[in-house]
Amino acid sequence: MLIPSLIDGLLLGFVYGIAAMGLSLIWGVMDVINLSHGPIIALGMFGIYLAFNGLGMNPYLTLLLVMAGGLLLGIVIYGVAVQRVIDAPHLSTLLATFAVNMIIIGIGTAVFTTSPRNVDFSLGSISLGNVSLTWTRILAAVAAGGVTALLYLFLHRTQPGKAIRAVTDNRAAAELMGIPTNWILALSFGLGTMLAAVSGGLIATFFPFTILAGGSYEVKSFVICVLGGLGNPLGALIGGLLLGALEGVIPVLGSLPGIPNIETSWVPVVEFVLFVLILLVRPQGLLGSES
Amino acid sequence: MKKLAYWILVLGLLAGLIVGCGATEEPAPAPEPTEAVEEPVAEEPVGEEVTMVIGFTTSQTGKYNVSSLRQVNGFLLWMNEVNDAGGVQLSDGTVVKFDYKTYDDESTTERVQELYTRLATEDNADLLISPYSSGLTAAASLIAEQYGKIIITTGAASDSNYMEGYTRVFQAYTPSSRYLTGAVDMLAHVDPDVKKVAFVYENDKFSTDVVNAAKEYATGKGYDVVLFEGYDSETKDFGPFINKILDAGAEAIMGGGHFQDGSTFARQVYEKEVGINYFALLVAPPEPDFADLGDAAVGVIGPSQWEPLAEFTPESAAEAGLEWFGVLGADFVSAYEAAYDEEPSYHSMGGYAAGQILQKAIIDADSTDPEALKAAMDAMEMLTAYGHIKFDTSAEAHGLQIGHSMVYIQWQKDDAGNLAKQVVWPLEGKTADPIYPLP
Numbered sequence: 118m119l120i121p122s123l124i125d126g127l128l129l130g131f132v133y134g135i136a137a138m139g140l141s142l143i144w145g146v147m148d149v150i151n152l153s154h155g156p157i158i159a160l161g162m163f164g165i166y167l168a169f170n171g172l173g174m175n176p177y178l179t180l181l182l183v184m185a186g187g188l189l190l191g192i193v194i195y196g197v198a199v200q201r202v203i204d205a206p207h208l209s210t211l212l213a214t215f216a217v218n219m220i221i222i223g224i225g226t227a228v229f230t231t232s233p234r235n236v237d238f239s240l241g242s243i244s245l246g247n248v249s250l251t252w253t254r255i256l257a258a259v260a261a262g263g264v265t266a267l268l269y270l271f272l273h274r275t276q277p278g279k280a281i282r283a284v285t286d287n288r289a290a291a292e293l294m295g296i297p298t299n300w301i302l303a304l305s306f307g308l309g310t311m312l313a314a315v316s317g318g319l320i321a322t323f324f325p326f327t328i329l330a331g332g333s334y335e336v337k338s339f340v341i342c343v344l345g346g347l348g349n350p351l352g353a354l355i356g357g358l359l360l361g362a363l364e365g366v367i368p369v370l371g372s373l374p375g376i377p378n379i380e381t382s383w384v385p386v387v388e389f390v391l392f393v394l395i396l397l398v399r400p401q402g403l404l405g406s407e408s
Numbered sequence: 409m410k411k412l413a414y415w416i417l418v419l420g421l422l423a424g425l426i427v428g429c430g431a432t433e434e435p436a437p438a439p440e441p442t443e444a445v446e447e448p449v450a451e452e453p454v455g456e457e458v459t460m461v462i463g464f465t466t467s468q469t470g471k472y473n474v475s476s477l478r479q480v481n482g483f484l485l486w487m488n489e490v491n492d493a494g495g496v497q498l499s500d501g502t503v504v505k506f507d508y509k510t511y512d513d514e515s516t517t518e519r520v521q522e523l524y525t526r527l528a529t530e531d532n533a534d535l536l537i538s539p540y541s542s543g544l545t546a547a548a549s550l551i552a553e554q555y556g557k558i559i560i561t562t563g564a565a566s567d568s569n570y571m572e573g574y575t576r577v578f579q580a581y582t583p584s585s586r587y588l589t590g591a592v593d594m595l596a597h598v599d600p601d602v603k604k605v606a607f608v609y610e611n612d613k614f615s616t617d618v619v620n621a622a623k624e625y626a627t628g629k630g631y632d633v634v635l636f637e638g639y640d641s642e643t644k645d646f647g648p649f650i651n652k653i654l655d656a657g658a659e660a661i662m663g664g665g666h667f668q669d670g671s672t673f674a675r676q677v678y679e680k681e682v683g684i685n686y687f688a689l690l691v692a693p694p695e696p697d698f699a700d701l702g703d704a705a706v707g708v709i710g711p712s713q714w715e716p717l718a719e720f721t722p723e724s725a726a727e728a729g730l731e732w733f734g735v736l737g738a739d740f741v742s743a744y745e746a747a748y749d750e751e752p753s754y755h756s757m758g759g760y761a762a763g764q765i766l767q768k769a770i771i772d773a774d775s776t777d778p779e780a781l782k783a784a785m786d787a788m789e790m791l792t793a794y795g796h797i798k799f800d801t802s803a804e805a806h807g808l809q810i811g812h813s814m815v816y817i818q819w820q821k822d823d824a825g826n827l828a829k830q831v832v833w834p835l836e837g838k839t840a841d842p843i844y845p846l847p
Contacts, residue, residue: 118651118652118654118655121651121654122647122648122651125647125648125651126647129645129647226469230468230469230470230473231469231470231514231515232469232470232471232473232474233471233473233668235671235672237700237701237702239675239678239679239702239704241679241681242679242680242681244681249680249681249682251676251679251680253679324644324645324672325644325668325671325672326644330644333642364645364648365647365648365651367648368648368649368651368652369648369651369652369655371652372655378637380637380638381637381639381643381648381649381652382611382638382639382640384648
């Protein structure tokens, strides 16, 4: 039972990784902790839900719209809430993004209420030996992998991507080199929220959700960012896979000889103990560089 | 440009504040709002009309939304029927009619506590009906007892709520200790060779009470409970539990909790092609919306407080030596479908039955005096379209429902391939043979 559980967990970990990548990108580029990360994940979920239930659109095609919407929303949030306090103490940016968080939740609750929603989209499963995997999770992992690859190509093969990396390294120097850092920061924020929205859209294909559902994934994203290294998108993906693997394997460790049954409710305890240990032992994260 | 952005931000924050305040402080409109009486009637003027205000909360938002709205719809159907028929006439010529006051409890205990206190004090409700769910009802019962208000609970099966020494709490539902025992009996009937059972359940008051009683019953019947594990109410990923079920070699799964988590559990078991032959879940399967799962619903069994196919009649009451009260089940179903354009669930009937209990109590007491109503409910024993109703009057379990029993439904496909609920247990009440093993 360990192998099926591990595979299940890894598939989910890809989606966790995408969510965390968004948070990590914003954090790494502009040193801002985006507390509106959770509600944006939830908005991605609702984007898929509204398109599927209202227009009958395929959820995977709708992801393209969710990506575009997430990008635009992030640019707007940056321009309205973050830009003015980007050079202020960290508390200011925290409060600014927290305010955005409360606004989105308030509007979302008024419009959608807190009743659970479902995207009733099932593609069945595939059996590989004694392992049964649902197609929605497989496709979510494939989509997450694809988005990761696109992000990598964007950051390393395009002018805006290189500009983002330059601003991350040294904003002042980048400004001196003629890079419009304000627009690059807005673009970076938009990319971060786009990744959050995409992760929400993928999660909606296999879990029910409410407008408040993003909160738990936001918390996981923080853990993953610490695991993988702040500002390191690849590290976030690997951290996501690690967290997903833990969530899949811990409950079934009791199937091994000599290990007592571990209830699933202990999983968050293990996750956060690991979080604290990483902070104590290797605060730069598993893939972060010491500086 | 910067000024414009600034004002957009300010307006946005203001909008958020207004929306946020509005979402939490304003009472939500009821499904069929009518004006509530502002002043309670202190005395009963002879030959005149009096209005009893019934207070309750509705889970218009949150995870109990589906079942709660059906419960309230059932109660309001009863209320409108009685009012339209001219109310309840007392021997002194007084005509008793009914009105209600409700708020959105957002499916949270905190809101129930605030709102039932408001209903009992500021709104001066004459009598209370519980919210949906045992957890919320426990909070409401405490408030009702504290303020000396009778509360008829429906949608609340947990036995423990009636072991608290309350004297004004009356339960309409069959208690949770008897929810899954019939599922164990049916398993023994359909496949005596099955021995390994897994209980995976929501970690809340109601579900825990149900599975603890079912586990004890199953163990006593010789079953090996190979997995007994609860999940958090907010659980979305049942993959780890499904893997544990498979690893434990379970042949049957019982448990679940409420509609949302039960539906998700059923869907994920189906998608994973678990290969389990017997699957019984609480609450979710009897809901008509469970059919939205499509093939994932086929074969899933659920205990139900009542089904439209149930046949309680004045004749069956006479045979059982019971007093018949109220309309026939078919009449309730027709009226409900006409009023709400949907099929009633047992939650709907529970709400309706709560109204019938009140109505019968007023008739028996020939009064609306709370003490007289309490005495009438203590002495009540009747058969309705909902079933047998009788309350425990012992000090240890006052108000516990001791007359009513569960039926068990299973979703099956008819000849046209459409999903339909069938009553499969008890044998004397079945409308179809159970599907076994699961397709």
